[in-house]
Amino acid sequence: MKVLVIGSGGREHAIVDALSRSPQVDKLFCAPGNAGIAQQAECVAIKDTEVERLRDFAAAEGIGLTVVGPESALAAGVVDAFKAAGLRIFGPTKAAARIESSKEFAKRLMAKYGIPTAGFRAFTDYAEAKAYVAGRPMPAVLKYDGLAAGKGVVIARTMEEADAALRDMLLDDKFGEGKVVVEDYLEGPEFSLLCFVSGRRVWPMVLSQDHKRAYDGDEGPNTGGMGAYSPLPFITAEDERYAVERIMRPMAAAMVEEGCPFEGVLYGGLMKTSRGIEVIEFNARFGDPETEVVLPRLKSDIVDIFCAVADGRDAQLEWHDFATLGIVLASKGYPGDYEKGHAIGGLDRVEGTVYHMGTKADGDRIVTAGGRVLFVVGRGATLAEARERALADVARIECDNLFHRTDIGHWALDE
Ligand code: AMP
Ligand code: GLY
Numbered sequence: 001m002k003v004l005v006i007g008s009g010g011r012e013h014a015i016v017d018a019l020s021r022s023p024q025v026d027k028l029f030c031a032p033g034n035a036g037i038a039q040q041a042e043c044v045a046i047k048d049t050e051v052e053r054l055r056d057f058a059a060a061e062g063i064g065l066t067v068v069g070p071e072s073a074l075a076a077g078v079v080d081a082f083k084a085a086g087l088r089i090f091g092p093t094k095a096a097a098r099i100e101s102s103k104e105f106a107k108r109l110m111a112k113y114g115i116p117t118a119g120f121r122a123f124t125d126y127a128e129a130k131a132y133v134a135g136r137p138m139p140a141v142l143k144y145d146g147l148a149a150g151k152g153v154v155i156a157r158t159m160e161e162a163d164a165a166l167r168d169m170l171l172d173d174k175f176g177e178g179k180v181v182v183e184d185y186l187e188g189p190e191f192s193l194l195c196f197v198s199g200r201r202v203w204p205m206v207l208s209q210d211h212k213r214a215y216d217g218d219e220g221p222n223t224g225g226m227g228a229y230s231p232l233p234f235i236t237a238e239d240e241r242y243a244v245e246r247i248m249r250p251m252a253a254a255m256v257e258e259g260c261p262f263e264g265v266l267y268g269g270l271m272k273t274s275r276g277i278e279v280i281e282f283n284a285r286f287g288d289p290e291t292e293v294v295l296p297r298l299k300s301d302i303v304d305i306f307c308a309v310a311d312g313r314d315a316q317l318e319w320h321d322f323a324t325l326g327i328v329l330a331s332k333g334y335p336g337d338y339e340k341g342h343a344i345g346g347l348d349r350v351e352g353t354v355y356h357m358g359t360k361a362d363g364d365r366i367v368t369a370g371g372r373v374l375f376v377v378g379r380g381a382t383l384a385e386a387r388e389r390a391l392a393d394v395a396r397i398e399c400d401n402l403f404h405r406t407d408i409g410h411w412a413l414d415e
Contacts (some may be wrong), residue, residue, distance in 0.1 A: 001303065004029045004058055005239045006048050006078065007069025007191055010328075010357035010375040011288035014303075015067055016041045017355070018295040022303040036356025036367045036374075047075040049338045058087050059396045065090065065306055075101055079264075090306045092284045093262040099251075100267075100284040103145045103181045106308040110279060113254040115247055116197040117279040118184040123212060123352050126170040129180055153222075155185070161370045178202070181296070186273050190280060191232055192290045193243050196317075197252045198309040203317050204244050206297050206350045208290040209411060214335060216328065216407045223335045224372060228406030229325035229383055230297060234411060235272065243270055244279050251282065256381055263309055267339040292355045292375050293324040325386035325409050328357065329402040334371035338401075342368045343379045345398035352393050353377040383412050 003025050005012050013036050019025050019324040020040050031054060041070075046053045049069050055078075057365030058066055068078055075097060082089035091097075098105045122145065123129035126373035133140045140162045144152030152169075156162035171178045172301045192210060196203040208230040213219035248268055267283035267290075295302070299318040307317035331338035344366045345355060355377065358370015376398065378390030387409050394404055407414065 001025060001064035002027045002029070002061060004031065004044075004054075004061075004063045004304070005033075005069060005072050006031055006066065008032050008034050008037070008048070008053060009069065009370075010355040010372070011286050011291045012069040013037050013040075013355040013357075014292040014295045014392065015286065018298060018302045019067075020299045023301040024134075024301065029061070029063070034184065034356045034369070035075040035359040036354065038361065040118075047156070048078075049076040051076050051078050052296050054078060055085050055087065057080050058082065059085060061373045067091070067306055069101060069286065071097070071283070074115050074284055084314070087360060088310050089279055090310050091264040092262050093260065096255060096264075096381060097284040098260070098261065099255070099289055100280045101142050103281075104179060105280050109251070109254050109258065113250050113257075115250055115254075115279060116276060118186050120181050120183045122179050122181050124170070124179050126166055129166050129170060129182060132181055133166070134159060136182075136184075137140065138377040139164075139185045141185050142166065142169065143183065144182045144359060145179040145277060146182055160294055163360060178365070183382060186271050186278055186280070188271045188273040189234060190271050190349045192234055192287050193240075193270055193288060194290060194294060195244070195252075195266050195268070196309050197250050197264065197266040197310055199256055199260045199263070200249075200253050201248050201309075201314070202244065202252050202266075203315065204240075204248065205294050205317070206230050206319050207235055207240065208287070208294050210287065210290055211405060211408055214330075216405050220333050222370050223330070225287075225289045226328045226405045227326055229323065229386065229409045229412065230290075230293045231323060231383075232412060233383070235393045239272060239277055241270065247277065247288070264414065273413070280361075285299075289326055289328060289375050292377060293326045295377065296320075296324050296377060297322065322379050323383045323386045324377055324379045324382060325374050325383055325390050326355075327390050327404050328372050329374040329376065329394065329397065329404050330372050330399050331358075331368055331370070333398055338371055340367070342399055342401040344368060344374070346396045350376070350393045351396075352379065354393070354397075368399065368401060373399075387413065
């Protein structure tokens with residue numbers, strides 16, 4: 001079978017890597033891909049939102065399966081377009097992807113179907129939102145409703161901070177016209193539960209945890225994620241069962257009831273609070289960088305799973321026992337402004353796995369081409385061993401414009 005992966009980051013590199021382990025794959029394409037992906041797949045110069053070009057390419061090449069990485073492609077309607085053309089694709093339709101693209105849609109569904117999450121209200125009017133927040137305990141959680149690339153959430157500790165954020169979101173239309181969801185503040189460790197979902201069928205993957213802040217000690221600005229690991233020793237088997245049976249399965253069933261059945265990866269961003277496990281957010285795709293530590297642990301043939309989801313069949317998931325821990329190497333300045341084009345050396349000396357997040361070939365050199373640049377994954381019998389190996393590999397990589405966190409896994413290892 002010929003397989004096409006859509007996207008260009010570390011997540012897509014991990015998907016390509018998992019596909020390349022399948023004996024069912026004859027030829028792998030990635031659109032648009034990156035310099036690391038190019039070593040395992042043929043990169044095609046089509047952007048992830050160029051829906052018609054992607055569809056025409058898949059039809060002309062006789063692609064038997066297309067796998068969508070990024071939310072931007074889902075929001076552009078790539079799944080709807082492929083399905084209309086009779087092409088097999090793994091991912092949710094635009095209507096089902098609203099579970100991620102509209103916070104209000106997600107919150108209303110959770111309320112309607114009794115799925116545990118923070119209390120919330122949605123507002124379009126600045127004065128009404130401000131009055132509501134003023135009557136609630138601080139901190140206040142303010143979420144801009146729409147796609148804002150992870151930048152639409154503000155945790156306001158004071159009324160002044162809340163007011164400034166509400167002004168940005170509702171008066172100045174900094175993000176474009178929209179709504180704000182005001183949520184109760186929850187506390188506890190966060191973790192990610194990614195599930196393959198096909199209608200009411202739900203296959204949970206192994207648990208993982210992201211690290212969203214830029215610097216050690218969970219300090220600094222929020223980012224797309226600076227590191228991840230799997231498994232999670234602080235989540236018990238009972239917690240996991242609860243999360244699957246009371247959150248993920250009911251949500252999949254709710255989507256069927258609502259007339260927009262979900263196909264693809266449903267990502268539960270969950271928190272273990274003192275009241276139990278609650279939902280922070282749902283995403284409609286593989287997490288990044290969670291995917292890069294989860295898929296290396298998958299023992300089953302991923303093609304069987306992608307096709308089972310797309311065709312509505314059953315599948316079995318088997319996992320390796322080893323632990324994985326990955327560290328992001330990001331451009332200095334990220335998540336703010338950063339330079340591109342710095343040469344990267346030492347990749348051939350790395351002993352574990354490196355997934356490319358934002359790189360480009362420049363003649364025979366590989367250069368930085370994004371905020372998050374590389375993801376270095378160590379594996380070991382224990383998380384401690386996996387971290388040691390990842391840090392040793394990070395030290396083998398040479399580049400004068402990268403930084404990384406040294407404490408990935410601290411929730412599991414250092415506390
Ligand atoms: P989101 O984009 O919804 O994932 O939010 C980004 C981050 O904000 C999350 O990873 C949490 O750390 C934090 N956050 C979101 N909602 C809440 C909440 N209700 N209580 C506490 N923290 C939250
Ligand atoms: N790692 C967070 C996300 O993929 O949204």
